[in-house]
Amino acid sequence: MRFPYTTLMVQGTTSDAGKSTVVAALCRLLKRRGVRVAPFKPQNMALNSAVTADGGEIGRAQALQAIAAGLAPHTDMNPILLKPSSDIGAQVIIHGKVRAEMNARDYHQYKTVAMQAVLESHERLLAQYDSIIVEGAGSPAEINLRDRDIANMGFAEKVDCPVIIVADIDRGGVFAHLVGTLSCLSESERARTIGFVINRFRGDIKLLEPGLEWLERQTGKPVLAVLPYLHGLFLDAEDAVQAVQAERGAFRVVVPSLPRMSNHTDFDALRAHPDVDLRFVRQGEAIPAADLIILPGSKNTRGDLDWLRAQGWPEAIARHLRYGGKVIGVCGGFQMLGRSVTDPLGMEGKAGESPALGLLDMSTEMTSDKRLEQVEGVCAFDAEGASVSGYEIHMGISTGAALATPAFIIAGRAEGARSADDQILGTYLHGLFDTPQASAALLRWAGLNSDHTVDTSALREASLDRIADATQPLLDALIALKA
Numbered sequence: 001m002r003f004p005y006t007t008l009m010v011q012g013t014t015s016d017a018g019k020s021t022v023v024a025a026l027c028r029l030l031k032r033r034g035v036r037v038a039p040f041k042p043q044n045m046a047l048n049s050a051v052t053a054d055g056g057e058i059g060r061a062q063a064l065q066a067i068a069a070g071l072a073p074h075t076d077m078n079p080i081l082l083k084p085s086s087d088i089g090a091q092v093i094i095h096g097k098v099r100a101e102m103n104a105r106d107y108h109q110y111k112t113v114a115m116q117a118v119l120e121s122h123e124r125l126l127a128q129y130d131s132i133i134v135e136g137a138g139s140p141a142e143i144n145l146r147d148r149d150i151a152n153m154g155f156a157e158k159v160d161c162p163v164i165i166v167a168d169i170d171r172g173g174v175f176a177h178l179v180g181t182l183s184c185l186s187e188s189e190r191a192r193t194i195g196f197v198i199n200r201f202r203g204d205i206k207l208l209e210p211g212l213e214w215l216e217r218q219t220g221k222p223v224l225a226v227l228p229y230l231h232g233l234f235l236d237a238e239d240a241v242q243a244v245q246a247e248r249g250a251f252r253v254v255v256p257s258l259p260r261m262s263n264h265t266d267f268d269a270l271r272a273h274p275d276v277d278l279r280f281v282r283q284g285e286a287i288p289a290a291d292l293i294i295l296p297g298s299k300n301t302r303g304d305l306d307w308l309r310a311q312g313w314p315e316a317i318a319r320h321l322r323y324g325g326k327v328i329g330v331c332g333g334f335q336m337l338g339r340s341v342t343d344p345l346g347m348e349g350k351a352g353e354s355p356a357l358g359l360l361d362m363s364t365e366m367t368s369d370k371r372l373e374q375v376e377g378v379c380a381f382d383a384e385g386a387s388v389s390g391y392e393i394h395m396g397i398s399t400g401a402a403l404a405t406p407a408f409i410i411a412g413r414a415e416g417a418r419s420a421d422d423q424i425l426g427t428y429l430h431g432l433f434d435t436p437q438a439s440a441a442l443l444r445w446a447g448l449n450s451d452h453t454v455d456t457s458a459l460r461e462a463s464l465d466r467i468a469d470a471t472q473p474l475l476d477a478l479i480a481l482k483a
Contacts, residue, residue: 001033003131004482007040007122007161010197011136011152013177017168018199018227020061021235023135025471027069028464030131038125039065041135042118043080043151045090047262047299048237051372051391056096057081060265061135064236068464076121080114080150082107085260085300085348095121098370101347111148115158118150122159134161141184153189162194164478170200170229175215182219194481195224197474202229224481225474230466234272234459236265249275251448254290256313257282258304258332262297263393266330269433272459275450276443283307287316292326292446295333297430301341301364301396302354304332314357326446327359327424331394334416334426338362338398347395359424360417362400370395375429377410379441381418388438390431402426 010026012019023039030037041062050063056075063073075096082090089103092110094117102110125132137151140163148154156163167177178196185193196215201208205226212223253270257280270278281287293316298304308314317327329337335356342353343366356364373392378385388408398417407416407427416427425445433439436453443450 001035003030003033003035003037004479005131005162006126007132007134007159008478009134009136009156009161009163011140011156011163011165013139013141013165013167013181014171015138017166018197019135019166020065021233021467022166022197022199022227022471022474023133024061024065024068024235024464025467026133026475027065028468029471029475030133031068031070032468036128036130037069038071038129038132039069039077039135040122040125040132041078041137042122042155043082043114043137044078045082045084045137047083047260048265049081049083049263049393051374051393052077052096053374054096055372057093057370057372057393058096060236060263064460064464065133065135067460068468076124079117079121083262083299086303089349091299096372098368108148111150115148115150115154118155119158136163139181140165140189141181143184153185156192157188161192163189163192164195164197164224165193166197166199168200169198169226170202174198175211178215179218182221193221195222195477197224198226200229201226222477222481224477225471227474228470230470233463233466234268234456235463235467236268236460249273249277251275251292251443251446251450252277252279252288252290253292253294254288255280255294255296256287256308256311258296258298259283259307260298260300260304262299262332263330263430264296266296266430266433267294269439269454269456272454272456273439273443273450274452275448283311287312290320290325291448292328293317293320295327295329295336297330297394298332298336300348301332301335301366302343302352303349305336305341305354305356308336308357317357317359321359321423325423328442328446329424329426330432331428331430334428335364335396335398337417337424337426338364338400338402340364341396342366360400360402360419360426362398362402362417364396364398366396368395371428375410375415377408377415379438380406380409380414380416381422381425381445382441384441386435386437386441388429388432388435390429390434392428393430394428398428 044059048060058078406414
């Protein structure tokens, strides 16, 4: 089958309207039909990222979309990644590598340079694939960001591609969102908008039809598809922490929801485990009793250490350990377990040194180099040597006596650390729960003996097939437009 769009862009009326899943679904549907298709997001702002086959870093959502298309994730699929380190600053990653730390105003001026990187990646993908499905960012109606835009209509205008706009009906105001968004666009941008998608609908479609007819009359644009609300999907979140069901299992795992938490997808396998009750604890919430506390990754380790102290976590962790509980630190959370974190170059904010939690005999110094690597190895704490795979994506070098007792052996080298009493484990390895053997070994170490395992890859594939099946009407409508 030939798909009649060389480049098609999916934009949204708001963040979390469903752009990422629509792109993933179209990639899966086209792959099924034998179309060589690739995902693309010009600019992504997210703290959930993935390591690519070419040794770079891209947004987690684009890695998921690549899987949907049957491809290995590549840096050209997300040439610009912004990782916020504060409310006004972010690490700027271009073609998978750190370029600079910039505040919002400086980056706005830098966008003309960033656009060249975007166009280079798009051209390379066009040379390799039949079709490119592009995801926008946020909303094209953000008037203050229209100048030098590279994420939405600015890109679409530059490459002259058609656009569909997705709105989430579940949050309410869907007609206002669509009409309002369209009214904020220029004449040429409205002209390239070929239709709308209403996402996350539940109810009787007959009750919605009068609204659809009004929308089409009001805008002159067709509603290409109404997509259903699908429950129980297992898909990597682009950034926002997904709601977790309470009281799922008897074994309670608690994770502080750090202000600059990164790669919380590390815990998706625990969220899906039938014997685990996973809870993210937000600012101001009481810290509940737990069997296992996990300190997650962070884009601003010293800043998030300050937040932990302000929320009372050091005292809660000390009490947890006194009662025999276990603690795991992942990446930035691993660094927090040591004696100090030093940032002499100001890589994550103001230069300086902060005392850490003092639970492991080690210290960390932030450096300008970022380690990006996909890895495989075995669990050093497991008598059977359970296998583990994942990825490292961090800045900073940790040194100290605690590293003499590693958590994992990766390609023959020691990785991570464990405390002398074996209550604390730290690692730079992301995705450590995604390997069923490693997940079972870690949970046994923490005190849960369970016959259940979670295959995250199988769950992800099944969810991609579900969203693709549900999105078939959109693909049919897109093809019919060109017929």
